[in-house]
Amino acid sequence: MSARTARDRSWLRRPLVSTASVAGGVVLWWIVASIVRDPVVLPSPIDVFGALVKYMSGPYPSQGVTLWQHAAASLTRIAVGFGLGSIIGIAIGSLMAGSKAIRHIIDPFIELSRPLPPLAFIPILIVWFGIGEVPKVLLILIGVVPVMIIATVTGLDNVEPELIHASRSLGGSERYTMMHVRVRAALPSIVTGMRLAVGMSWTSIVAAEMIAAQSGLGYVILQAGNYLDTSLIFAAILVIGVLGLLMDGILRLVLRFLDPAGAARRV
Amino acid sequence: MTESTIGAGNPGASDGSVITRPARIAVQNVTKSYGSRRNPTLVLDTVNLEIAQGEFLCLLGPSGCGKSTLLNIIGGFLTPDSGSVTIDGRKVERPGPDRCMIFQQPALFGWLTALDNVMFGPRAQHKVDADTRDRAMSMLDTVGLAGTANKYPHQLSGGMRQRLSIARALINEPQVLLMDEPFGALDAITRGQMQEFLLNLWAEHHMTVVFVTHDVEEATLLADRVAVMAANPGRIVHLDSVDVPRPRSYDLIDSPEYSRVRMQIRRTIENGGHS
Numbered sequence: 001m002s003a004r005t006a007r008d009r010s011w012l013r014r015p016l017v018s019t020a021s022v023a024g025g026v027v028l029w030w031i032v033a034s035i036v037r038d039p040v041v042l043p044s045p046i047d048v049f050g051a052l053v054k055y056m057s058g059p060y061p062s063q064g065v066t067l068w069q070h071a072a073a074s075l076t077r078i079a080v081g082f083g084l085g086s087i088i089g090i091a092i093g094s095l096m097a098g099s100k101a102i103r104h105i106i107d108p109f110i111e112l113s114r115p116l117p118p119l120a121f122i123p124i125l126i127v128w129f130g131i132g133e134v135p136k137v138l139l140i141l142i143g144v145v146p147v148m149i150i151a152t153v154t155g156l157d158n159v160e161p162e163l164i165h166a167s168r169s170l171g172g173s174e175r176y177t178m179m180h181v182r183v184r185a186a187l188p189s190i191v192t193g194m195r196l197a198v199g200m201s202w203t204s205i206v207a208a209e210m211i212a213a214q215s216g217l218g219y220v221i222l223q224a225g226n227y228l229d230t231s232l233i234f235a236a237i238l239v240i241g242v243l244g245l246l247m248d249g250i251l252r253l254v255l256r257f258l259d260p261a262g263a264a265r266r267v
Numbered sequence: 268m269t270e271s272t273i274g275a276g277n278p279g280a281s282d283g284s285v286i287t288r289p290a291r292i293a294v295q296n297v298t299k300s301y302g303s304r305r306n307p308t309l310v311l312d313t314v315n316l317e318i319a320q321g322e323f324l325c326l327l328g329p330s331g332c333g334k335s336t337l338l339n340i341i342g343g344f345l346t347p348d349s350g351s352v353t354i355d356g357r358k359v360e361r362p363g364p365d366r367c368m369i370f371q372q373p374a375l376f377g378w379l380t381a382l383d384n385v386m387f388g389p390r391a392q393h394k395v396d397a398d399t400r401d402r403a404m405s406m407l408d409t410v411g412l413a414g415t416a417n418k419y420p421h422q423l424s425g426g427m428r429q430r431l432s433i434a435r436a437l438i439n440e441p442q443v444l445l446m447d448e449p450f451g452a453l454d455a456i457t458r459g460q461m462q463e464f465l466l467n468l469w470a471e472h473h474m475t476v477v478f479v480t481h482d483v484e485e486a487t488l489l490a491d492r493v494a495v496m497a498a499n500p501g502r503i504v505h506l507d508s509v510d511v512p513r514p515r516s517y518d519l520i521d522s523p524e525y526s527r528v529r530m531q532i533r534r535t536i537e538n539g540g541h542s
Contacts, residue, residue, distance in 0.1 A: 171364030
């Protein structure tokens with residue numbers, strides 16, 4: 001019980017402390033900006049907010065597209081790449097958890113690819129697929145798939161054998177137990193993997209858009225850099241941050257729904 | 268105290284029972300080894316045991332004597348290297364809902380409410396009909412959890428969780444209840460309450476129970492017969508009837524009869540199985 005009250009209290013406190021810390025960061029930024037006094041080097045929070053409001057409705061000069069439309073372009077790529085990557089990763093991970101042979105065949109490739117930065121693949125993807133949407137989505141896949149495979153395999157491996165025994169002993173067939181107990185019990189771990197993969201998708205997509213793109217937040221950042229429009233760079237970074245937080249927040253809600261006991265407290 | 272004979276249990280008297288019919292368990296020449304083929308460890312060495320219909324039998328012994336292994340073989344979770352287990356003459360080959368296993372950890376499904384945990388068995392067997400829900404509710408009532416149908420396992424206390432796992436097993440109307448130190452993780456007071464709960468449940472339904480424990484007191488309180496096991500290799504060294512009349516209760520734990528039975532069993536264990 002004491003653990004629970006401590007948790008309840010931390011729930012009360014957390015938003016307060018976090019809000020204060022964000023406000024403190026903004027104030028610090030403001031102070032440094034007013035010392036620097038050069039909006040090209042470091043725009044103040046107000047400059048950035050101004051750029052955000054301006055380009056939200058008004059189009060960015062060079063392409064006639066608003067900031068939100070660029071954000072939508074990036075989001076679409078991420079939705080496709082992240083969604084597809086999650087499905088592929090979960091499928092391969094389930095096969096690996098189900099069969100030793102498949103695991104031994106695929107495992108070396110996962111281990112090999114893990115330390116590789118997805119960005120290293122950009123040149124080769126451009127050579128193979130040009131500068132359309134395909135290489136950008138593929139780049140996200142390269143980042144997302146291994147993360148999802150690992151999350152799925154560990155999730156399925158770590159399901160307590162007692163749960164599987166209990167299901168079998170209660171009359172569940174092997175297939176029923178696989179679907180309704182093993183996969184179900186692994187879902188929180190899989191969703192946690194998706195949280196990591198979302199962050200990875202944003203890293204990859206922004207980098208891809210900086211190299212070969214006519215749209216997207218990465219493209220905006222690069223263009224704004226070329227025109228020394230530092231406020232817009234910060235505004236675009238802010239949009240990426242907020243979108244990333246939003247996606248993570250959705251996944252956290254899903255996680256709480258899937259795992260009413262909380263991942264740390266298993267029964 | 269006497270060496271017991273087969274059928275010394277407590278069959279009959281099953282009015283108002285949710286259990287269809289208690290089963291007779293026969294363990295014949297069961298041998299089991301673990302470890303590599305070159306260097307195997309003999310965990311069970313030609314174990315023979317007959318458990319009568321409706322009997323409450325305790326497997327008692329120190330850790331490493333193979334009592335959980337034997338229970339898992341009866342449950343169908345492990346296959347013996349040689350020998351066989353039959354239940355009412357049918358050979359045990361895989362786990363099944365007719366002999367439900369209760370573990371030390373309640374192994375509840377944390378994402379299901381108490382009611383849905385109880386409904387798991389019928390759903391898994393695709394046997395849900397109009398009154399399954401009512402039956403599940405009455406199972407919860409049987410184990411004293413009527414008010415917690417919509418709670419999740421992590422919202423229940425340790426004793427409540429274990430009662431829930433028993434309710435989840437009972438809805439399948441098992442002929443055999445296999446319990447692997449089910450109260451071992453509970454505090455002393457809750458354990459006493461759960462032992463009385465189990466005694467009442469068994470008095471009402473008379474299913475065949477095989478109960479693994481290393482606690483002499485627990486074994487003598489609950490069992491019709493106690494099978495004392497020893498390690499290296501795991502084997503049954505002694506079978507004792509507990510000649511204490513029923514109904515029993517935790518209050519009687521300090522009575523002279525109990526003390527005598529406990530002393531006898533302790534001496535048996537200390538002498539390595541020679542009474």
